[in-house]
Amino acid sequence: MSARYGMVIDLDRCTGCGSCMMACAAENNVPPLQQATVRTGLTPMLVRKVSNGLEGAARREAFIPIMCMHCEHDTPCVKVCPQQAVEVDKATGIVMQMPQRCLGCRYCMTACPYHARYFNWWDPSWPAGMEKSLNPGVAVRMRGVVEKCNLCHARLHEAKEKAAATGKREIDPADYVPACVEACPTGAIRFGNLADRNDPASQDARSPEAFRLLARIGTEPKVYYKSKEAWVRALAESKSGHGPETGSEVQHG
Amino acid sequence: MFPGIDGFHWTIGHVVFLSLFFAVVATIFATVVSAAWRTARDFRTNQAVELCWKSSFAELPESDRRCRHELAGRVISRTCDNAFDCRRCSKYSQFAVLPARAPVHSLGLNYSGDRFYHRGHTWVKPAEDGTFTVGLDELADRLVGNPDSIEMPEVGTELEVNQTAWCMKKNGNEIQVRAPIDGAVIGVGGSKQGWYLKIRPRLSSSDPLTLRHLLRGPEVQGWLTREMERLQLQLRSPNTPPALADGGVLMPGLMDALPEADWDTVLADTFLGA
Amino acid sequence: MASAVFSDSRWIARGEERTSLSRFLFWLAPWAIVLVVGIYAAGLCLYYGLNQTNMDNRFAFGLWIFLDLGIIALGAGAFFTGFLVYILKRSELRPILNTAVVVGFICYSGAVAILMIDVGQPLRAWFTFWHPNTHSMLTEVTFCISCYLLVLCLEYVPILLRSRQLRKLPSLLVFEHQLHKLVPVLAGVGTLLSFFHQGSLGGLYGVLRGRPFAFRTGFFIWPSTFFLFILSAIASGPSFLMLVAATVEKVTGRRFVPQELFRRLGFISGVLLALYVAGKSIDTLIWLNFTSPSEGFAPWQYYSHKPFGTPILFAEIVLFGLLPAFLLTYRRSAARRGWLLSAAALACAGVLLNRFVLTVQTLAVPTLAFDEFLQYTPSWQEVASFAGVIAYGVIVYSLSYRYLPLFAPSRGENTHVSGD
Numbered sequence: 041m042s043a044r045y046g047m048v049i050d051l052d053r054c055t056g057c058g059s060c061m062m063a064c065a066a067e068n069n070v071p072p073l074q075q076a077t078v079r080t081g082l083t084p085m086l087v088r089k090v091s092n093g094l095e096g097a098a099r100r101e102a103f104i105p106i107m108c109m110h111c112e113h114d115t116p117c118v119k120v121c122p123q124q125a126v127e128v129d130k131a132t133g134i135v136m137q138m139p140q141r142c143l144g145c146r147y148c149m150t151a152c153p154y155h156a157r158y159f160n161w162w163d164p165s166w167p168a169g170m171e172k173s174l175n176p177g178v179a180v181r182m183r184g185v186v187e188k189c190n191l192c193h194a195r196l197h198e199a200k201e202k203a204a205a206t207g208k209r210e211i212d213p214a215d216y217v218p219a220c221v222e223a224c225p226t227g228a229i230r231f232g233n234l235a236d237r238n239d240p241a242s243q244d245a246r247s248p249e250a251f252r253l254l255a256r257i258g259t260e261p262k263v264y265y266k267s268k269e270a271w272v273r274a275l276a277e278s279k280s281g282h283g284p285e286t287g288s289e290v291q292h293g
Numbered sequence: 294m295f296p297g298i299d300g301f302h303w304t305i306g307h308v309v310f311l312s313l314f315f316a317v318v319a320t321i322f323a324t325v326v327s328a329a330w331r332t333a334r335d336f337r338t339n340q341a342v343e344l345c346w347k348s349s350f351a352e353l354p355e356s357d358r359r360c361r362h363e364l365a366g367r368v369i370s371r372t373c374d375n376a377f378d379c380r381r382c383s384k385y386s387q388f389a390v391l392p393a394r395a396p397v398h399s400l401g402l403n404y405s406g407d408r409f410y411h412r413g414h415t416w417v418k419p420a421e422d423g424t425f426t427v428g429l430d431e432l433a434d435r436l437v438g439n440p441d442s443i444e445m446p447e448v449g450t451e452l453e454v455n456q457t458a459w460c461m462k463k464n465g466n467e468i469q470v471r472a473p474i475d476g477a478v479i480g481v482g483g484s485k486q487g488w489y490l491k492i493r494p495r496l497s498s499s500d501p502l503t504l505r506h507l508l509r510g511p512e513v514q515g516w517l518t519r520e521m522e523r524l525q526l527q528l529r530s531p532n533t534p535p536a537l538a539d540g541g542v543l544m545p546g547l548m549d550a551l552p553e554a555d556w557d558t559v560l561a562d563t564f565l566g567a
Numbered sequence: 568m569a570s571a572v573f574s575d576s577r578w579i580a581r582g583e584e585r586t587s588l589s590r591f592l593f594w595l596a597p598w599a600i601v602l603v604v605g606i607y608a609a610g611l612c613l614y615y616g617l618n619q620t621n622m623d624n625r626f627a628f629g630l631w632i633f634l635d636l637g638i639i640a641l642g643a644g645a646f647f648t649g650f651l652v653y654i655l656k657r658s659e660l661r662p663i664l665n666t667a668v669v670v671g672f673i674c675y676s677g678a679v680a681i682l683m684i685d686v687g688q689p690l691r692a693w694f695t696f697w698h699p700n701t702h703s704m705l706t707e708v709t710f711c712i713s714c715y716l717l718v719l720c721l722e723y724v725p726i727l728l729r730s731r732q733l734r735k736l737p738s739l740l741v742f743e744h745q746l747h748k749l750v751p752v753l754a755g756v757g758t759l760l761s762f763f764h765q766g767s768l769g770g771l772y773g774v775l776r777g778r779p780f781a782f783r784t785g786f787f788i789w790p791s792t793f794f795l796f797i798l799s800a801i802a803s804g805p806s807f808l809m810l811v812a813a814t815v816e817k818v819t820g821r822r823f824v825p826q827e828l829f830r831r832l833g834f835i836s837g838v839l840l841a842l843y844v845a846g847k848s849i850d851t852l853i854w855l856n857f858t859s860p861s862e863g864f865a866p867w868q869y870y871s872h873k874p875f876g877t878p879i880l881f882a883e884i885v886l887f888g889l890l891p892a893f894l895l896t897y898r899r900s901a902a903r904r905g906w907l908l909s910a911a912a913l914a915c916a917g918v919l920l921n922r923f924v925l926t927v928q929t930l931a932v933p934t935l936a937f938d939e940f941l942q943y944t945p946s947w948q949e950v951a952s953f954a955g956v957i958a959y960g961v962i963v964y965s966l967s968y969r970y971l972p973l974f975a976p977s978r979g980e981n982t983h984v985s986g987d
Binding site: 321387557 | 576581634698701702715721734743744745746749751752756759760
């Protein structure tokens, strides 16, 4: 049976520390672009700061980590890529990006409802000596191609190799843990196989406090969010006047 | 696209899309190849000259494309739509039988009655032995005067009607004189001899198609009047308004007498040039 | 003809008058400078990467995509005039046909040039042909525009071959004759291709579920923007041709196009524009009341960001749509050249505004609840490349006007050259 890997992120636990962003950058060989801004930077995992728009004692703030939602249905980026450089992996449900085939037309970036795709505006470069910290399991991308979160697919490979080495057919779930999940100090990010009803992540996704962003668009994202706060859950849909007045501040990194 | 690409599979969408695309590409390709093939075929079957002439004919101003029957007064107005090829004109049979040859003296020009005239200002005189002599008519002769150089074809050259028969150069202008009839060159003359070519026609000299397209008799009168009108308008000095002189004689050696005129256009319209 | 030390009169068609070579070069010089600066800016982008532009991850499409869509919409006059003349046999439009082909060639070659700089990896452009995604509108656009540019080049070739020096070569002259006989086939192919790619350019935005501002439902796999883009393109194409012809007449100080032809083009443009306005109004109502709310987006959200309020919608449909449609078709205004050309300009502006709204404004409007309305200003490299394309167009057209028989009047026009 094929897996459907997804995530459930508990927003009540997220402190906005940004460890997930750092771990993601380290794992995926993201270059330290000094010239990048918040809108041109490469952040496959990006933590956004939101508030309920009120001031003073009534003000509440939270953090929402945004990454590729790995949309299951009518995946927008897959549909629009002219070169088929993106596809939904049938075995895992991961939306795979092929940088070698990407033309850099950025149509997928326009199509993504969650703005979770990032373009390599510069050639990647590392200060002298820093190249020793590169992860050998992940290819570096050249400039002019699009990239995004791929649920640390390299780690899935390692898990499969490890299982094959010991003669097993299935991977040990403990072996496949994406970098952000591993790095999160509060355990806010939970990762698992959403198709498996016994998987804890799957159970979390079906809890009443769970929601998905822009669910009404119908892309069936596999990244869920969870919060007991009603104002946070109201952020799921657009500012269409339902629920309390919400504002936002983009985290300036 | 092709089998062997990882993860690719054919769907009905692929079949429809790609067949439409390849149909379009094939059509475009076929169009270019067809044009190129037809061009090669035209050269092989000796139709290229005729096509080049027709293309040049189409570039002439409408005033230079009057049907001979209009020039002769048989119709009020008609533009030739067949590149002066009266031999194959479908309208030809609707009009009267062509007149006999007759001399024309008009506007100081002497057009003898023993010859036929091509719209490109050459004359054709039949000889008793079935060959033809070709020369430059009076108007062209007075226009050009003494050419600086002449390039004649070699004896034995096959000429098509309206093909360039010989070239003259004068004052930096190149004049390509069109052949009035089909045939082989059997004798070459020059500006001094009073004739330029002797030609054995492809069809027999008694075949009416050989000379049907050439002007004769009263047609020449109407034609010359038009040509003189055109020359007067084209050769007048730029600051004078157009005036049509009635009377006066075309003086010889006009190209030397009026060097500042737009000879390029005048010569092109006179000799039906390219 | 003024005698000059160096004259290009042997390249100019016989019997045609053109200004002196020095004056012509004087006219070309500023455009050439703009073109050179544009090439330099494009070179910077190719060498250093797209960080030379002000596009970013939120504004992935910017000035260049707006230019591409706009220029292709305005260049629709090429295929549409060819369709009217060769397929529908409206021969009264012949005088403008050569200009339409040159304008089309300029527009499409310029668009393709900009696209080559706009993508991150231009050398991979052939990937689309090797791994086509038949679900993607952009694949369709790529295929069609490539083929259509080829068709336009082939339609331009006969005009080139009729130039004074080239027609002296018999092989080229005969080839031109044979190719010209097959131009109706090319016109038909061009019409088919244009129908699809003009529509697919609209479909590019209409299919984006993630951008409810642009998302539309429609017919089968094609959103309504597919059909609306075709309509607006064929409505503005003739108007743009009118503007080009009028500009040429103004600059050269001569008249080439009979006033009746202007009126005819204007009338065609006006009728199509009226149809477009009707279609667009219905589509907008459906979108505002059904499509957008069903995605969870109430319409007032889009128009609450200054300065992109409802005046833009009003401008698009009424000021630049209904008004020029009326002026172009109403007898009294269409009879006056000034009104006619102003209306044509409004029509072209309307199409450009529509393309702008669907590209730039779509990206500016927030989707996620915690997003803001975004700003974007193009960098000088983007503007310079844009200007370079316009300069390229002016230069190509100027050269074509000077040396090629674009407006050949009575010469040869009505002759049916009977051949094989």
